[in-house]
Amino acid sequence: MALGLLAGIIAVLYLAAIAPVVDLAREYGESVDDLRFRLQRYQKVAAEKDNLLASLEQIKAAGQQDERFIARDSAALASADLQSMVKEIVSQAGGELTSTQVIPERKEENFTRISVKVRVNGSTNVLRDVLHSIESSKPMLFVENLNIRPIRMPRNPAAKQSQPVDKLSVDFDVIGYMQAS
Structure with missing residues (x-):
């Protein structure tokens, strides 16, 4: 009976004092292993920092040189560029630019929308x-709110038949985008 009592005391002592310490040491060992793994992974990422920063700068530079967008620092300069582009396109097509009006810019997601209202006769x-040149230009431009009206020519009483109307008054908006800073 004494041996059984001694074995019971040893078992209770082991379960009360030694087993929790052994379990705690095992948990600490696993935690240290996990932290060592994380540290190695973070050191690997930190070692790639310079390469990643260089790649980021290249991507930013490529984005700023993107030909799809109007490359200006302010919306006012971008609007002036857009007006001059439209004026050049209309004059090359042989049309008559009667007016251009800047429409206030507005933010759309990560871009600034630059718009110009245009009136052309031709x-x-x-x-x-004109439409082909605008739609195929770089930076990318879009046409919205297209309104086409014939210009009525006065009838010539000497001519018995009416002349076909080939003169148009056209109103439309030209839209381009500028990358937001």
Whole structure:
């Protein structure tokens, strides 16, 4: 019975004092191993920092040189550029630019929308050339709110038949985008 009592006391002592310490040491060992693994992973990422920063700078530089967007620092300069582009496109097509009006810019996600309201007089061929040049230009430009009206020519009483109307008055908005800073 004494041996059984001694074995019971040893078992209780082991369960009360030694087993928790052994379990705690095992948990600490696992935690240290996990932290060592994380430290190695963070050191590996930190070693790649310079390469990643260089890549980020290249991406930023490429984004700033992106030909799809109007490359200006302010919306006012971008609007002036857009007006001059439209003026050049219309004059190359042989049309008559009667007015341009800047529409206030607005933010759309990560971009600034730059718009100009345009009024042009010209033939259907002029209209075709202007729209084609705008839609295929760089930076990318878009046409919205297209409104086409014929310009009525006064009838010549000497001519018995009416002349075909080939002169148009066209209103539209030209939209370009600028990357937000």
